[in-house]
Amino acid sequence: MNKSNYVSLSGTLVKDAIIRKNDKGSDYVLFTLSVPQTGTKWYDYINCIAFNENAAIIAKSPLKGTPYHIEGRIHTSSFDRNGKKHYSTDVVAEKIEMVNQND
Structure with a gap:
């Protein structure tokens, strides 16, 4: 994994x-x-995507509230919809593990 574009969540x-x-x-x-913000009561909501075997890990337990730890990279893109430019920032998950809720 390229450490210059590395995310751990x-x-x-x-x-x-x-x-x-x-x-x-x-x-x-x-x-x-x-994802809770460090030292606050606020949360960030991070859009993610996983492919192949990483997708299979999420697919085993895809329900709201399931805890996960992911590592990956940030991916930005843009697209046109109805003549308007939209931008997207996502994390591409390259390593995923379900976390024990007692941890």
């Missing part, structure tokens, strides 16, 4: 993960983690 799923297949039939999963 622990949080819980905000809503049930969305499981999809790409044009080639490979699984991918879209999910949002609620």
Whole structure:
């Protein structure tokens, strides 16, 4: 993993993960983690995507409130919809583990 673009997050799923297949039939999963901000009572909501075997890990327990630790990289993109430019920032999960809720 490229350490110059490295993210490590622990949080819980905000809503049930969305499981999809790409044009080639490979699984991918879209999910949002609620990650507590250090030293505050506030949370950040981070959009994430996982592919292949990492998608399978989330797919085993894709329900709202499930705790996960992920490591990955930030990916930015843009797209046009109805003549308006939209921007997206996501974390591409390259390592995922479900966290014991007692930890």
